[in-house]
Amino acid sequence: MSTLDALNGPAAPVVGYPRRDGGQSPAARRILAVAAPRFYLEGIRAVSADAVMAQAEVTKATFYRHFPTKDHLVAAYLTTVSAAERHAVATWRAADPGDPAAVLSRYAGQLAEQACGPRFRGCPFLNALAEYPQPDHPVRVVVDAHRGWLRAVAAELLTELGAADPATAALQLIMLRDGAMTSDATAEEIGRALRTAGAVLVEASRRAAPAGPRRAP
Numbered sequence: 296m297s298t299l300d301a302l303n304g305p306a307a308p309v310v311g312y313p314r315r316d317g318g319q320s321p322a323a324r325r326i327l328a329v330a331a332p333r334f335y336l337e338g339i340r341a342v343s344a345d346a347v348m349a350q351a352e353v354t355k356a357t358f359y360r361h362f363p364t365k366d367h368l369v370a371a372y373l374t375t376v377s378a379a380e381r382h383a384v385a386t387w388r389a390a391d392p393g394d395p396a397a398v399l400s401r402y403a404g405q406l407a408e409q410a411c412g413p414r415f416r417g418c419p420f421l422n423a424l425a426e427y428p429q430p431d432h433p434v435r436v437v438v439d440a441h442r443g444w445l446r447a448v449a450a451e452l453l454t455e456l457g458a459a460d461p462a463t464a465a466l467q468l469i470m471l472r473d474g475a476m477t478s479d480a481t482a483e484e485i486g487r488a489l490r491t492a493g494a495v496l497v498e499a500s501r502r503a504a505p506a507g508p509r510r511a512p
Contacts, residue, residue: 306382310371311361323361326351331372339426370437377441395452407486418476458500
């Protein structure tokens with residue numbers, strides 16, 4: 296699922312001020328639907344709250360009722376993208392229970408397709424990190440939470456694969472993932488490179504583990 300598709304995905308969270316029944320307000324979703332692609336394609340700092348209000352055709356009162364500040368809207372945008380990625384990984388794990396290598400391969404393939412898409416502008420979380428370097432900023436908190444989850448789920452999969460030091464191996468995999476997002480290669484080349492490098496990394500970590508049963512990579 297791409298960054299822009301996440302807004303309407305099955306895992307899209309309720310953002311802004313919810314309806315009385317707890318569901319998503321149409322106005323809040325409209326604001327996010329305008330803001331998210333612009334934040335991603337143009338840069339967060341480059342898109343003003345006033346520009347979003349004008350395009351979404353909402354009043355200032357409506358906007359600030361749902362998002363007290365622009366930072367709240369940015370956090371909602373990133374939270375929505377994070378929810379979509381978490382949902383995708385959970386779906387892959389459910390589809391291939393007990394096969395962490397298959398899950399990692401699916402992730403590599405999805406990443407390669409996104410990185411070669413016509414509207415790809417890099418990882419939205421790394422982009423936000425560059426624009427919000429302050430570690431205590433609300434937007435940075437959302438970024439760090441997602442990046443932390445990404446490393447944690449990678450470590451879980453690597454543990455299942457028998458890695459001796461899954462935390463370190465997970466960091467290495469994330470570094471491969473981040474680097475792939477800056478490549479100018481084709482989707483097939485990126486996917487193949489990620490799988491090959493990942494397999495080498497996993498095998499090196501498994502060789503350092505105590506002897507015992509191993510799963511095929």
